[in-house]
Amino acid sequence: MKQRLLERAAASALALLMMIAQAHAQKKYDPGASDIEIKVGQTVPLSGPASSYAVIGKTQAAYMSMINEQGGVNGRKIQLIQYDDAYSPPKTVEQVRKLVESDEVLLTFQIIGTAPNVAVQKYLNAKKIPQLFAATGAARFTDPKNFPWTMGFNPSYLVEGRIYAQYLLKNHPNAKIGVLYQNDDLGKDYLAGLKAGLGDKAKMIVAETSYEITEPTIDSQILRLKDAGADVLFSATTPKQAAQAIKKVAEIGWKPLHIIDINASSVSAVLKPAGLDNAKGIVSVGYVKDAADPEWKDDPGMKRYLAFMTKYYPDGDKDSNLNVYGYITAQLLVQVLKQCGDDLTRENVMRQASNLKDVALDLPLPGISVTTTPTDYRVIKQFQMVQFDGLHWQKLGDIVSDEAKE
Known part of the structure; x- marks a missing residue:
C-alpha cells in the first residue's frame, strides 16, 4: 500500500512538473516582452509645428495606466516609452533607433505623422519590428506586400x-x-x-x-x-x-x-x-462619436470614455476628438496584445493585428467596426460625411x- 502511495505521489509530481514545463514552453518572447511586462515605444510631437497632436500620446499613456492598474494584459504591465520628435523626420529616426536598439521595445505604436513614419518605415521593416497603427492614412502604410511590418490606423x-x-x-x-x-x-x-x-x-x-x-x-x-x-x-x-x-x-x-x-x-x-x-x-x-454632442450622453462606450478621462486624464479636454482618437487607438492596441496571449513575439503581434474580426471599440460611430486580413491592412474603411x-x-x-x- 505504502509503495503504491509513493508511486502515485511520484506520478503526480512528475505530471505537475510536466505541466509546468509545458506551460513555460508555450510562452514565447521577443525582446521587449517577459512574464511581467510588455515594452511599447512611440514618438509624439510634444513640441514643434504639430504639437497639437501631443494630447494623443498623453491620452494613450493615461489609458495604459488604467490597464496596468487593472492588472495589465494577461498579467503583464504595459511600459509605454514615449519620446518627443517635434514632428521632425530626422528626430524621429534618432528616437526610433533609441527605442529599438537601447530600450529594446517589442513594437512601435502610433508614431504620429506621415513624414515621421516614412522616415522610419524601411528601418523598422528591415529590423522586423512592428510599426503598429501608424498615425497616418497614406497608402504606403497599408501595403503588406512591400511593408509587412507596417500597419497604419487612419482612414486612407x-x-x-x-x-x-x-x-x-x-x-x-x-x-x-x-x-x-x-x-x-x-x-x-x-x-x-x-x-x-x-x-x-x-x-x-x-x-x-x-x-x-x-x-x-x-x-x-x-x-x-x-x-x-x-x-x-x-x-x-x-x-x-x-x-x-x-x-x-x-x-x-x-x-x-x-x-x-x-x-x-x-x-x-x-x-x-x-x-x-x-x-x-x-x-x-x-468615424467617431462626438464627445461634446448630447446625442451620446447615454451611450455605454461614451460613458466608459468619460469615466476614464475623469479618473486618468482629468486635465484633458473630454470633448477633443484627438483625445477620442487616442482612446480608440490605445483600446485597439490592448485588444491585439490580449489576442497574442503568451506568444509575445513580433511575428505574432502582426499576425493578430492582421486578423482582427469585427472588433467593436467604444467610440466609433454605430455600425463601424475593425476588420483586417493579411492582405488588407486597412483598419478604418467606413466614413460619415459631416x-x-x-x-x-x-x-x-x-x-x-x-x-x-x-
Whole structure:
C-alpha cells in the first residue's frame, strides 16, 4: 500500500512538473516582452509645428495606466516609452533607433505623422519590428506586400479624397476647386484621391498649391487660390495650417465651400482657435462619436470614455476628438496584445493585428467596426460625411463603406 502511495505521489509530481514545463514552453518572447511586462515605444510631437497632436500620446499613456492598474494584459504591465520628435523626420529616426536598439521595445505604436513614419518605415521593416497603427492614412502604410511590418490606423487619404470628389460631383457639379495641400505623402495622397474621384471632371480643379510643414503661414497660398476663382477650397492639411486657412478665408471675406480633411477636424484644436463662427458650414468626414454632442450622453462606450478621462486624464479636454482618437487607438492596441496571449513575439503581434474580426471599440460611430486580413491592412474603411453647424459636426447622409482594395 505504502509503495503504491509513493508511486502515485511520484506520478503526480512528475505530471505537475510536466505541466509546468509545458506551460513555460508555450510562452514565447521577443525582446521587449517577459512574464511581467510588455515594452511599447512611440514618438509624439510634444513640441514643434504639430504639437497639437501631443494630447494623443498623453491620452494613450493615461489609458495604459488604467490597464496596468487593472492588472495589465494577461498579467503583464504595459511600459509605454514615449519620446518627443517635434514632428521632425530626422528626430524621429534618432528616437526610433533609441527605442529599438537601447530600450529594446517589442513594437512601435502610433508614431504620429506621415513624414515621421516614412522616415522610419524601411528601418523598422528591415529590423522586423512592428510599426503598429501608424498615425497616418497614406497608402504606403497599408501595403503588406512591400511593408509587412507596417500597419497604419487612419482612414486612407486616397479613399477620403475620393469621397470628397463624390460629394462634390453630386452636390456641387459646377464647382471650381482650389486645393491647399501639405507637400508630403499626406497632401499628395489627398490630391490624388480627389483627382481620381473626379475622373474626367478633374478639370473642376482650377488651382492647387502646396506648403511645407515648417512654413510660418499659408496666407499667400490662400490668396492664390482665391485669385484663381475657386468657389470650393479643399484643405489637405494638418491642424495648424487648417486653422490658419479658416482664419485667413474669413479675414479676406472669401466665401467658398470649405472642405477640411479628417486630420484637421478637431473642434478644440482647430475650429475653436480659428473661430467657431468662421468654421460654420465647413465639410469633412468622421468615424467617431462626438464627445461634446448630447446625442451620446447615454451611450455605454461614451460613458466608459468619460469615466476614464475623469479618473486618468482629468486635465484633458473630454470633448477633443484627438483625445477620442487616442482612446480608440490605445483600446485597439490592448485588444491585439490580449489576442497574442503568451506568444509575445513580433511575428505574432502582426499576425493578430492582421486578423482582427469585427472588433467593436467604444467610440466609433454605430455600425463601424475593425476588420483586417493579411492582405488588407486597412483598419478604418467606413466614413460619415459631416458638416459643422457652429457647435457640433452634423451628419450628412449615411455611412459610406470603402470596399475597394488600395
